[in-house]
Amino acid sequence: MADQRLASSSLNDFATWEPVLRLLRDRGAKEQADSSIRVAGRIGRRTWSLPVRQGHGAPGRAAQAGDMGREFEAVKRVQSGLVDAGLEDISFTARISPTGEAALSLLAPSPAVESGIGSPHPGALILVEGAVPEPWRRLPDPVPGAVPAPSADPELLERTLRERLPDAVGATDEEISAAEARLGIALPEELKALYRVTRSRSEDWADDYDAVVRHVTVVRCELFPLNDLYIADAASRRCPWRFAAKEAVVTPPDAAVQGLVGSPGWIVFGDTGGGDRLALDLTPGPRGHVGQVVILSHEENVGAGLVADSLTDLVMDRLSKPTGGGAGGDERPAVAHVNIQSLPSIEAAAHPGLEVLSLGVWEAEPLSLAPVTGLPRLRTLAAYPGTLADPLEIAGLTGLEYLELGPREWRVLLDAGAVPRSLSAAAITVQGEQSPLSIVALANELLALWDRPRIIRTVLEGDLGPAA
Known part of the structure; x- marks a missing residue:
């Protein structure tokens, strides 16, 4: 170094x-x-x-x-x-x-290295500039025939809000049009009706705390001003490679909401007060409605939950019951964990739809990767130090975009010239106390293979x- x-x-x-x-x-x-x-x-x-x-x-x-x-x-x-x-x-x-x-x-x-979390050791190495994990590249599937819920009623919504918030200051049509131009998307009629009643600016309440509480109670959330509306696409849901590469996007056939990281059709308009965001969903799942209200948890990286079939239902306190969303049927999970607490073998994890394989703490003999060699969708392998019988078997995993190994396993691949060239990112798992200098030297060797900026x-x- x-x-x-x-x-x-x-x-x-x-x-x-x-x-x-x-x-x-x-x-x-x-x-x-x-x-x-x-x-x-x-x-x-x-x-x-x-x-x-x-x-x-x-x-x-x-x-x-x-x-x-x-x-x-x-x-x-x-x-x-x-x-x-x-x-x-x-x-x-x-x-x-x-x-x-x-x-x-x-x-x-280095601009090619993510920060280590609570550690002096480097985080994930970004081997391809601008690369993001596959779930962050996934766009919504088309849902032909998706329509607004029968309960969506902009006129009823506006009338109800005016009755409950008689002193509210509404947004002008020009302000609403400006928000649409900024976002590059037409706002649903229900959302326009909401903002015509209240523009939700703090100066409209001065120091009247009771008025703020009343507004939140009526609207059922901390409503954002028009200038703070944003699209919750995948880029807005940032996540380090080390975690993001281990996620998978799955939308069951009975789901109301697509299991995406983000969508160009998720218009975020408010906050629950606890950090979770509410959005109108214009790209619903197979059993959903256009304009349904969904919640994006600040504790999760993928997916959203159905709150109400429409904004009218939300304000009327007609909340939806969860439907679908599970793996369903005989479908096997796209993410598998093999360790002393989860799956007992790699054979138990292997199937054509497997995308992510994580090998954790293991007390038996080291594992062979033969059962997952050639799987068409396997893109992430994270193997705790000492869990692999032969690191060179990684060469048979031709679709890997993310690989996380211990220093010894990386050394085997580097010395054999066998680091997969399909990788977009990589990480070094450090077990116990190891010198940051030796880990940084190893990281720099990997970065050099892709001619990326070194530490x-x-x-x-x-x-x-x-x-x-």
Whole structure:
């Protein structure tokens, strides 16, 4: 791994890092007075992950925010450097001798590498610029004959809302037209009726909290102003490759809502107050209606749930009962997990519709991939370190777009020149404590195969002096 320098910023100054390094030396996980200690962590503009053992408060007193004051102050200096350098986060590893000499390696992010989550190790490697997992490329299936629900009644909806919100300020036709032009889509008549009654701007309520509560109660959600309407397409539902590649899009024949990541026909108009979004669905499932109300959970990456057959039903509090949505019949799942708690073998997971295979913690003999060789739709393999009998069997999985392996398995593929060229992204699973430098070196080898930007290491040296 070639050492380079970060762009000019205070991150290049050892003094910026001294407080963090002193903190890690003084309050590390283990006392190692007679030998060098090695530490690693990640610091971002808003979050950080450091191997710091928190001090304890006085007996009988709960830990206070002030107990972390030293850590906050130490991290703040690095966060200022991140702003100077135009970086969102940075990983580091350091070796500190008993007498205080420190060698610090900064691992600046590459545009081809996603951030590791709570870890100094790199996240997924994006081998093809702009690539997204297959579920994020999936568009809605056409549903011939789909129509609005019989309950959809824009006139009744508008009349009811005016009765319940007599003082509301409505949007003009020009404002509604401007929203349609911005979104590039015609708003359903029910949604137009809603906004003609209330434009849902905070200035219309001033400081009248009761008016806000009344509005939310009547409309059944925190209604967005017209300027905040957006299309919940797949790009709006961001998810790291490491998780997104393990999802699958499935729409059963009796589903009211298509099991998509996002749709150009999902018009988000409100929030539940808990972070979940409500949308009008113009691309319903086989048993759904055009303009039905669906909910997009902030805790899920794929799919939406049916709330009401129409916006009129939502306001009238006529909510829908869940229908369909399961795998149904004898259809086997597109995502399979083989581990000590789930499926007992790869044979049990193998079938022509399998898209994602995850091999987890395994206590028996390592597994052969022969049962899934040649499966037409298998695109993701994630294998926990030590679970594969022969990593070179991966060559028989010709449709892989995402591969997640341990360092040893990647080493076997690299040395044999057998890394699948079909990949769009990859990840290295780290088991236990391993040096970030060795993992970064491996990641850079993989990035080099696709001529992608490597992770830059900057080495700084300094003296912390003896420990107090």
